[in-house]
Amino acid sequence: MKSLKELLIVGPGPSSSHTIGPYRICLDFLRNTNIENLDHIIVILYDSLALTGKGHGTDKIILNALKQFDVKIVFDTETVDIPHPNTMRIQAFYKTGEVISKVYCSIGGGAYQVVGENSKTIDTYPFNTFDEMKKILPNFNNDIYSLIEHYEGKDIFSYAQNLLLKSFDTIKKSLKTEGLLPGPLKLKRVSHEIYTRANELEGLEEKRALLLTSYSYATSEANAASEMIVTTPTCGASGVVPAILYYLYKDLRGNLHKLTKAYLVGALIADFIKQNASISGAVLGCQAEIGSAASFASASLAYYNNLSIYQIEYAAEVSMEHFLGLTCDPVDGYVQIPCIERNAVACVHAYAAYILSKNVAIYRHNKVSFDDVILAMKETGKQLPSDLKETSKGGLAKIIC
DSSP, rough: OOOOTTTTTESSSSIIIIHHHHHHHHHHHHHSSSSSTTEEEEEEEEEHHHHHHHHHHHHHHHHHHTTTOOOOEEEEEEEOOOOOOEEEEEEEETTOOOOOEEEEEEEEETTTETTTTTOOOOOOOOOOSHHHHHHHHHGGGGHHHHHHHHHTTTHHHHHHHHHHHHHHHHHHTTOOOOBBOOTTTTOOHHHHHHHHTTTTTOOOOHHHHHHHHHHHHHHHHHHHOOOEOSSSOOOOTTTHHHHHHIIIIIIIIOHHHHHHHHHHHHHHHHHHHHSSSEHHHHHHHHGGGGHHHHHHHHHHHHHHHHHHHHHHHHHHHHHHHHTOOBOOGGGGGGGGHHHHHHHHHHHHHHHHHHHHHHHHTTTTTSSSSSHHHHHHHHHHHSOOOGBBSSSSSSTTTHHHH
């Protein structure tokens, strides 16, 4: 399984697979292509990239990455014989008449693959599933963070803490930002108002739910505005994990050192999903994005509060299980409806999963393992119609148009 540094990255929103991925793909193309005597470039977007590219800002990010060249972008919504829903072809045309063409797949979370080329990255971990990890965990005093540090190296802590603080800064900045989000939906940014309302409440449960909501909205609104976002594990679901950890940090005066460890433990949980299924909405629906983020967040909560390995697994499994079948249907291709509100709901959902893992798991051993639910999510996602997998052709996107 790959390093968490490939899962946790920073890039421009609103979609890790539709903005960060294509941006990194364009840079890769330039790094590995002779640009001398280059006349112009044509970029062809297929399937989900073509259908929701304008709403996600894919065309803008590509033009920015290739800004020194004459670039034409083609939205091909007809071709179906492609290796991945997020496929793009880059063609370089030279003054000599030569043409160089490469096909890339943006596979989720900002990661990408070059079609026809073997991956250059190597595995960091000697296991691919939660059960395989548990078998060697006694070698690390049953501490998942110790295992992570052993395989990643000690610098993984500073890497993660830097990203965690960046995500906190995004929340703080966005809570002060008002106005309309870009695009035709004309959605108002409301995280500041939700935060103000939360602080007027006295009841703990309602106040906590609204504080989590305000922090989640803050990140999701920043993401929708194409600001720089930390993938946790994607941009579209980036409002869940930072909101919960920021709540622990700011409102419960949590320990940053311990929060960073919990952040990495949750990230490893999401990495299992990426390894064995997908974190891409275009591949398996929103269950792959928001479900992964909820599992990430609840596992972080469980670890932070010193729950057992089984309880950490329970929290992650419950979080994903009850998002199974969730569709990805962004209205007009924008990561705004239902995405922003969905992130907030997932925060409360993840917190509830943590409460269950803390108080219910002690009475009965769950028959569904975390590995089981990942496989179920993968099979469920395969059966979802393509119209409900980030194409804006079904669900809410079809009704509200």
